[in-house]
Amino acid sequence: MKNAIYSITLLLLLASCQKSKEVSKIVGKEWLLGQWENKSDEGNLLEIWKKANDSIYIGESYFIKEKDTLHSEKIELKQKGENLLYISTIKGQNNDKPVTFNHNIEIEKQLVFENPKNEYPRKIVYKRIAKDRIFIEVSGIEQGKPTSIRYSMKKTD
Numbered sequence: 001m002k003n004a005i006y007s008i009t010l011l012l013l014l015a016s017c018q019k020s021k022e023v024s025k026i027v028g029k030e031w032l033l034g035q036w037e038n039k040s041d042e043g044n045l046l047e048i049w050k051k052a053n054d055s056i057y058i059g060e061s062y063f064i065k066e067k068d069t070l071h072s073e074k075i076e077l078k079q080k081g082e083n084l085l086y087i088s089t090i091k092g093q094n095n096d097k098p099v100t101f102n103h104n105i106e107i108e109k110q111l112v113f114e115n116p117k118n119e120y121p122r123k124i125v126y127k128r129i130a131k132d133r134i135f136i137e138v139s140g141i142e143q144g145k146p147t148s149i150r151y152s153m154k155k156t157d
Helices: 002-020
Strands: 034-040 041-054 056-065 068-080 085-091 100-105 110-112 121-130 133-142 147-153
Touching: 034 100, 041 147
Parallel strands: none
Antiparallel strands: 034 041, 034 147, 041 056, 056 068, 068 085, 085 100, 100 110, 110 121, 121 133, 133 147
């Protein structure tokens, strides 16, 4: 009986140790949470991030010109095993199916996601400039040519 209890205890201890080896890649990325905005003559870009739980952040991005929404995107920043994924679903693109980007470079105050199989975007970079400012760069191939868009966002909440 003692051996059975000892064996079960040992198995539970080993199982808990295995789980703790999984490194959380989303920890320390709380700076992304909140509402971000970039106002320009072309329109208003909004990006809103909320924490769903300890391994998922939910984002929404909109580009609005006057009263028209020209771009609408649903985003998930998701810890899956040892990987941090950026999952984007853009209305009217890719048959409204999600495209997944992998977090591949660990840089402090920066998130870099890539999907070399996707033409545009192939790379998405979020860089924290200050407590209330981030810089975003989206790059890839459009019509056979390298293209990138860069913009800064100000926190509004």
